[in-house]
Amino acid sequence: MRVVVQDTPFDFGAEAAGFAEGRAVSGAVVTFTGIVRDVDGGLQAMEIEHYPGMTEAALTEIADQAVTRWSLEDALVIHRHGRLDVGEMIMMVATAARHRKDAFEAAEFLMDYLKSRAPFWKREITKDGAEWVAARDEDEDALTRW
Amino acid sequence: MDVLYFAWVRERIGIPREAVETKATTVMDLVDELRGREERYAAAFADITALRVAVDQQLTEFDAPLDGVREVAFFPPMTGG
Numbered sequence: 001m002r003v004v005v006q007d008t009p010f011d012f013g014a015e016a017a018g019f020a021e022g023r024a025v026s027g028a029v030v031t032f033t034g035i036v037r038d039v040d041g042g043l044q045a046m047e048i049e050h051y052p053g054m055t056e057a058a059l060t061e062i063a064d065q066a067v068t069r070w071s072l073e074d075a076l077v078i079h080r081h082g083r084l085d086v087g088e089m090i091m092m093v094a095t096a097a098r099h100r101k102d103a104f105e106a107a108e109f110l111m112d113y114l115k116s117r118a119p120f121w122k123r124e125i126t127k128d129g130a131e132w133v134a135a136r137d138e139d140e141d142a143l144t145r146w
Numbered sequence: 147m148d149v150l151y152f153a154w155v156r157e158r159i160g161i162p163r164e165a166v167e168t169k170a171t172t173v174m175d176l177v178d179e180l181r182g183r184e185e186r187y188a189a190a191f192a193d194i195t196a197l198r199v200a201v202d203q204q205l206t207e208f209d210a211p212l213d214g215v216r217e218v219a220f221f222p223p224m225t226g227g
Contacts, residue, residue: 034227049152049153051150051152051203051219051221053203054200057203058203079226090227091226091227111227114226115224115226115227116224116225116226117205117226118226118227119200119219119224119226120224120225120226121152121153121221121224122225122226132222132225133225134225135224135225
């Protein structure tokens with residue numbers, strides 16, 4: 001299991017290939033990547049603040065839970081902080097399991113939990129200024145299904 | 147103990163962290179103490195339902211005890227992913 005928090009870009013292709021390589025037990029690898037999107041055409045950048053120390057601990061705890069619950073062979077979480085341009089990758093998760101259902105479910109669990117239980121705060125920068133992204137009720141509600 | 151602020155809580159209070167001498171026994175006591183300091187604290191802690199708290203880097207509730215605690219952090223609901 002690997003948890004990475006960094007302010008620099010990551011190479012999604014290399015990370016995904018490296019994660020999938022040499023899996024003898026796992027028949028299924030799922031990856032998910034989140035990208036800075038510009039819905040209204042006015043976004044200039046995204047700034048992500050985090051809580052050094054707690055971030056790594058929280059992500060590790062969430063990934064540990066996923067590994068245990070879905071008997072994963074491995075899990076990977078990479079999350080960026082700092083300033084990101086539109087189109088840049090914010091984060092990725094990867095899961096390796098014997099069967100695809102476990103790999104998919106574990107990846108969704110990781111996403112749901114790191115959205116509202118890992119200490120990151122997004123701020124959108126537009127030409128009109130900067131605004132903190134408000135947490136959505138749906139994201140909190142999503143946790144109840146686990 | 148060290149008290150940390152993140153995101154708009156940090157902006158409203160104007161500093162990212164500070165050392166606080168306190169006899170507060172729970173997080174809520176500490177919040178009340180900070181509220182009484184200055185307007186910027188009162189504004190940041192006006193509605194604690196809009197806030198989350200971590201004690202020694204573990205998410206917790208506002209009634210959590212502060213006995214032996216080294217670090218308390220206040221921040222809005224998280225928006226990772």
